[in-house]
Amino acid sequence: GYGSDSEDDGADDAPSSSESAEGPSLSADEVTIGYFANITHAPAVIGLQEGDGLIRQELGGTEIGTQIFNAGPSAIEALNAGEVDVTFIGPNPAINGWAQSGGESLRIVAGAASGGASLVVNPETVSSIDDLAGARIATPQLGNTQDVALLNYLSEEGYEVDPESGEGDVSVLRIANSEIPAAFDGGDIDGAWVPEPTAANLVSRGAETLLDEGELWENGQYVVTHVIAAQGFLEEHPDVVEAIVRGLVRTNAWIGENPEEAKTSFNAALAELPGGSELPADVLDPAFDHVEFLNDPLASTLQVGAENAVNAGLLEETDLSGIYDLSILNGVLAEEGQPEVDDAGLGVED
Amino acid sequence: MASSDLTTTPPSSPSSDLAGLEAGLDALETPTAPDHEPGRVWRVLLTKVVPPIVAIALVLIVWQLVYLAEVQPHYLLPGPADVWGEVNEMWREGTLLEYIWTSTSRGILGFLVAVAVGTPLGLLVARVKLVRAAIGPILTGLQSLPSIAWVPAAIIWFGLTNGTIYAVVLLGAVPSIANGIVAGVDQIPPLYLRAGRMLGARGFTSVRHVLLPAALPGYLAGLKQGWAFSWRSLMAAELIVHSPDLGTGLGQLMENYRTLQNMSGVLATIILILIVGVAIDLLIFSPLERRVLRGRGLLARAS
């Protein structure tokens, strides 16, 4: 019958409101947090879960609005419009938002995830780096993290590619993540430089990992998701941001301690989305293992990524100093007895 | 001398492959036999209900065959059963009607507002030369702007609320509806306007009693296109503005399925959207159209 499998039986249908009345009230009555429903945003997905999400718990009496985005630009647009106060986001949209607003719109307040991107290729057409000549490699979006990484890598390997059009020794195609598997199956592309879980998805369809982006970075760590806050909100409600950051730090810690539970929890949250379903184990497991959830925004890798984008001609020379405000994060880390993180000289100057 | 009995002999047509088509094209012109017979209900069933069912059945069969032949791997092209399973699941979870209702109510409300705005706008463009010269072509230009173009602006003005969704829907549908009424008004035979004028219809009286009814057939056609624009703009807007507080619509649903590479889900959503579109046509536009055309003697009727 209709709704026979419905999960909420009415009673616990309004937990968010009843719950918000419980805790101590912070300086803001309400905060809107944005995130994407994918693996590199797992701390948000898990930490903002209805009921026992750790970020929710930290926010106590402040009502939480959530907004799920499917692309960075919309998130930045919403942040600029004051519709979202804090959002999880990838590095390049943050850099672009920072650059275009002349350093007025946002600040990075914490890290969230590292790694998770790789170059996967069709082994029948590309078996080694040298075979890349003439190949068609996809990235999710012009100028996004993976796109810049691919362009940078190709130029280091000696391939010439026009960054805007993608024409060159290697053809770079920009195809939405959701269409990449179909394009791969159809033989339209020979490979893709993509984040998880798309990479794992392609591997499950017979692709092979040619290169893990981590191999190109020191410690294998590079920022893939971090947390930004609107500058106005940050100034007015540092306590709210602090609560979110604390929740994030605790969520990351929980994930680190309970990786299997984290997967289950993430998958359950995913399945609860409209039209959502659990990721199959052959995609979820490798993807989850490939991403590292950490509080450090890896500021130096952001700097390098920005330089790469500038080199590729996809970003104008930008001064990133002031893009970080890690004081809150470091305060929280100190409380939790964890080491401070470094802003690579890009922090706010007081 | 060849005697052709006009009541019974069909028009002679070349016996080529095209003959069937030609005969079809002549169909409306050929007088239909009067149907006083009691078999009338059956006839209606046969001509109105059976053809769409046959059409749908055919599509399903071809689909199933393609599926079985595995022209594409099953995860790319799921079969009807998979898609049905997906719909069924939404049904059991009790979310199906919510998705449909969220989108449909938004679509209809947005459409109604678009009609309320687009109609006077269209009338002004159609009837006031200066306005037409000033914004007529801009209307067509606006109509061809993709909805996505409005999203950043709408978010700035209206935030992540239903306001943004409606703004995008309006900006998509209003120019289309306005253009529809402009076309309708342009096609009014001047004789009616003159007759209305001689009867003393001026200004709004003239609009109400002459202009609008005279333009109605063209206007309705415009409304139909306007509905399609509303609905598509809505889908685009729903992709962008996705907050649990606002309820989930079919647009978000499809996007989520796409993100998760769930082809059965994508197809299920497509079918749901199709069903809504067909239902709106069958329940609203078709009867309206038929009434308008029949009242004016523009519909050939049986008997």
Place this chain on the structure above:
Amino acid sequence: MASSDLTTTPPSSPSSDLAGLEAGLDALETPTAPDHEPGRVWRVLLTKVVPPIVAIALVLIVWQLVYLAEVQPHYLLPGPADVWGEVNEMWREGTLLEYIWTSTSRGILGFLVAVAVGTPLGLLVARVKLVRAAIGPILTGLQSLPSIAWVPAAIIWFGLTNGTIYAVVLLGAVPSIANGIVAGVDQIPPLYLRAGRMLGARGFTSVRHVLLPAALPGYLAGLKQGWAFSWRSLMAAELIVHSPDLGTGLGQLMENYRTLQNMSGVLATIILILIVGVAIDLLIFSPLERRVLRGRGLLARAS
């Protein structure tokens, strides 16, 4: 006895705020003074060229004022000068025309194919009752399916080629054009069909010499809407499929600017899209419409 000179006295209207509007609505109905005077060229300039320029100038001025008042930070709402700078840069880089041409040529080609497919389809639906019952409502349903819905399927069938783009454009525009011709055919006064029949027009002759010309005004209105559908579908398709072999169109351009959070660029692209839309209307649809309407005496002419 009050003497009203019909040649010179305007119709008396209530001196309310609505008076201006009412007068406007009456505009077409009121006979215009004949213009044999040599000032005719000026008059045309005044009524055709000045209003749109004034409209555009007004928009620019308001925009600049809003910009100066800094209602929104400049990076969210750039001024006209910033946007102009962006366009100018594309011009200097020599990419401007390529972007426009890539999209316009795709749009026009897709539209033409859609016309070639949609017209016979629409004729069949309009004239063959069985076909109408079977697929009439489905057409409207298809029309309201968002383009994005077709993208995965199109990629599976056509790969990352222009084929995919055209498939999406066609699926968007064909139902709209078909519906346009259906509406046009439905509005044909039966007298013309009967007259054509008596003259011996059958099948394709009838379509060519009676049906199509008689449906032309409604058909043109449908084509205009169909063009908007093609163009918007094209933008959606271009957003998704972006391969170096295919060239960059305005849809991709806009998406790229959005990615880079470059609002001036987004606005510049919007304006380019608007300009293309307005140009298509001014260069193709308006003259066509005017010719068709004038030839049938549906346009009030000066003198």
Place this chain on the structure above:
Amino acid sequence: MALALDTPDGGSGTAATASAVRLDHVSKSFGRPGRQQLVLDDISLDVAPGEFVTLIGASGCGKSTLLNLVAGLDAASAGTITVPGGRPALMFQEHALFPWLTAGRNIELALRLRGLPKAERRPEAERLLSLVRLQGSYDKRVHELSGGMRQRVALARALAQDSRLLLMDEPFAALDAITRDVLHEELTRIWSETGVSVLFVTHNVREAVRLAQRVILLSSRPGRVVHEWQVAIDQPRRIEDAEVSALSVAITERLREEIRRHGQQ
């Protein structure tokens, strides 16, 4: 005996201090500048209040154009037209009924626009319909009416306007002789009872004589007033009356002459 009083070309004899319609040197041409065609040339004409004037002339001579000018639907190219009594009622040559309304509703719309209160409209429409012998056709759609029935509904609609000036463009062309006779009777009665002024176009010369006080003959290409007849036959007249016949023959003769002259030009 037919007491026809011939007056020479142009201009009416009566003083024009008060007229129902007054045309002063009116001309009308159609077409783009350069390729213009003069249709009406320097027409001067007066219709006195309460007068019944018929216009005759060859097909295409500009009769309908003249009525349109008087109705204010078209602007004259030169000259002035004065219609002091307010908006006239015009019965178009094509019936011009609204196809989206039934016969009865077409009439009611005229009544409504004239300002008749709602309650009175339906009975008045029924009355007008039975006046034109169409009782029982209230609910018929325009496309369900025969040609002559449409014309009669249009007549009823024009009468519904209750104007001081009635412009009628071949209103009885599609009617059989008997129905036409009956409506002649009705029209004459209404005219004499209400004192409305009538400008009436017809091709039926007998009809013109049967109805009018004055018959005006227009020439073709361009239309000019070439002759006028005062019809001094007493009402009630009948279309078969010898006097009506006699004057009709004379007028037809003049019409033939006019057309022949035109053919020779």
Place this chain on the structure above:
Amino acid sequence: MALALDTPDGGSGTAATASAVRLDHVSKSFGRPGRQQLVLDDISLDVAPGEFVTLIGASGCGKSTLLNLVAGLDAASAGTITVPGGRPALMFQEHALFPWLTAGRNIELALRLRGLPKAERRPEAERLLSLVRLQGSYDKRVHELSGGMRQRVALARALAQDSRLLLMDEPFAALDAITRDVLHEELTRIWSETGVSVLFVTHNVREAVRLAQRVILLSSRPGRVVHEWQVAIDQPRRIEDAEVSALSVAITERLREEIRRHGQQ
């Protein structure tokens, strides 16, 4: 002397071995089942090849409906209609010209659909236009023609079809007496030269007598054949001829009776 040969109601006297049109007990009703209105009731009628038959009857009695049935544009509710000579040419009561074509092009379309080679079309169209006295109107749009001019273009178009059977629905209603006379002449000439059969509807009884070999009177509601007259007056006739007048008066009298009788029912 008018040699009118009265035959009793219904059925034609001639043997029906070969007829141009044959109606056998034809009925026609309009409206949805249940609310039907019988318009034509059990009509039987024969038109011999080369015969000229006129139909008269009160407005709304079903004359146009009858022509539509014969033309095959509508299906009879009962009875059979046989038209052995192939598609007839029908001149509609409304002109039914295509507004998207000029006057000349309207005629050319008929010529083209009849199969005339391209080169001959233009001269033939010009010839037909001058036949209806519209030389020089080739390039005029339909909305630029006067009512009578449209009717004449429609006549030219019907003639352009060169059919063996000509169905004409009040073709001269909007024409002045003189033009009408001229076209009567032309039509009679064409008819006698080509031997085409004509079924002709008119309200003008004199016109009916002037043209026809046989005049058929229909009653109203429902339409039935109530009377037939054989017109044995020699051609060339003129509309003013005393014999024509005399028969017309007799027919009008019968028509009046018919309408009166109907009014009493």
